[in-house]
Amino acid sequence: MPELPEVETVRRGLEPAMEGARFVKVEARRPDLRWPLPKDFAARIEGSTVIGLGRRGKYLLADLSSGDVLMMHLGMSGSFRVARNAKAKTPGTFHHERSVAPGHDHVVFHMSSGASVTFNDPRRFGFMKLVPRSDLDRDPLMRALGPEPLGNAFDAALLAKACAGKKTSLKAALSDQKVVAGLGNIYVCEALHRARLSPRRRASTIANKSGRANERAERVVEAIKAVLNDAIKQGGSSLRDHRQTTGELGYFQHHFRVYDREGGRCPTPGCGGAIKRIVQSGRSTFFCPVCQK
DNA sequence: CCGCGGGCCTGAGAGC
DNA sequence: TGCTCTCAGGCCCGCG
Numbered sequence: 001m002p003e004l005p006e007v008e009t010v011r012r013g014l015e016p017a018m019e020g021a022r023f024v025k026v027e028a029r030r031p032d033l034r035w036p037l038p039k040d041f042a043a044r045i046e047g048s049t050v051i052g053l054g055r056r057g058k059y060l061l062a063d064l065s066s067g068d069v070l071m072m073h074l075g076m077s078g079s080f081r082v083a084r085n086a087k088a089k090t091p092g093t094f095h096h097e098r099s100v101a102p103g104h105d106h107v108v109f110h111m112s113s114g115a116s117v118t119f120n121d122p123r124r125f126g127f128m129k130l131v132p133r134s135d136l137d138r139d140p141l142m143r144a145l146g147p148e149p150l151g152n153a154f155d156a157a158l159l160a161k162a163c164a165g166k167k168t169s170l171k172a173a174l175s176d177q178k179v180v181a182g183l184g185n186i187y188v189c190e191a192l193h194r195a196r197l198s199p200r201r202r203a204s205t206i207a208n209k210s211g212r213a214n215e216r217a218e219r220v221v222e223a224i225k226a227v228l229n230d231a232i233k234q235g236g237s238s239l240r241d242h243r244q245t246t247g248e249l250g251y252f253q254h255h256f257r258v259y260d261r262e263g264g265r266c267p268t269p270g271c272g273g274a275i276k277r278i279v280q281s282g283r284s285t286f287f288c289p290v291c292q293k
Numbered sequence: 294c295c296g297c298g299g300g301c302c303t304g305a306g307a308g309c
Numbered sequence: 310t311g312c313t314c315t316c317a318g319g320c321c322c323g324c325g
Binding site: 295296297298299300301303304305306307308309 | 311312313314315316317319320321322323324325
């Protein structure tokens with residue numbers, strides 16, 4: 001599910017409940033997530049305070065006063081909800097709200113702020129992990145991440161360098177977290193449409209022979225930043241599982257130009273092509289074969 | 294080293 | 310209604 005905009009939406013929702021607050025009690029109800037939670041998971045967190053809540057790619061990183069960093073990943077179906085107190089039922093204040101899958105609340109944080117933070121993940125592809133802060137840069141999961149797409153350092157030159165010499169498709173390259181951290185199936189499709197580039201194009205064609213950026217690389221970078229910023233403003237995309245920490249859905253799915261719109265009309269002004277669905281590396285790709293070259 | 298396909302899990306929706 | 314099949318926002322791993 002969650003790509004960078006959804007994770008960032010979750011981060012912003014968790015921040016007021018968690019930052020500066022202490023873990024009063026941690027419930028590890030179901031430890032067999034993608035990777036099992038350590039036996040001492042709860043004990044290692046309880047009593048510590050959240051110094052800051054950050055994000056790197058699709059990872060949430062809670063910096064704890066204990067010296068650990070709590071890494072959290074939402075996998076495909078993970079979500080967090082914040083309740084002001086543990087007994088209160090889900091506030092049904094949003095008419096677009098849907099209920100989360102029952103019986104999949106795997107981890108619950110009871111914070112000194114009075115809020116409880118519940119991690120729900122039906123498919124259990126998500127996980128949590130504790131890493132000493134001093135080891136974070138050496139952590140294999142962190143080392144496998146390329147640049148932050150919304151960071152100043154991410155530009156055409158950097159992207160072109162990462163794609164130079166790649167025989168794989170542009171779609172697969174942009175989905176690779178080592179090339180750029182945080183994109184997934186939706187936002188790669190959407191960014192390539194905005195950049196008017198075919199997902200089937202070889203990744204290396206956004207660089208020249210010496211690995212320098214060409215005009216296509218500029219377009220891709222601009223499109224990535226634009227689509228991610230737009231999606232964050234809308235609270236991310238809710239196809240099935242994603243919701244904001246209040247339970248409210250994201251709204252960016254109403255702004256998709258190609259994703260999940262097979263057969264629909266291409267929104268590029270003057271194009272009018274029919275959106276096509278193909279399969280690349282086992283995943284659906286949506287694009288307009290008329291204006292995406 | 295690189296790229297691809299399988300597998301991990303559960304639930305929703307389509308088709309019969 | 311109920312069964313079976315396909316597909317889903319991610320990512321690790323083994324194979325060629």
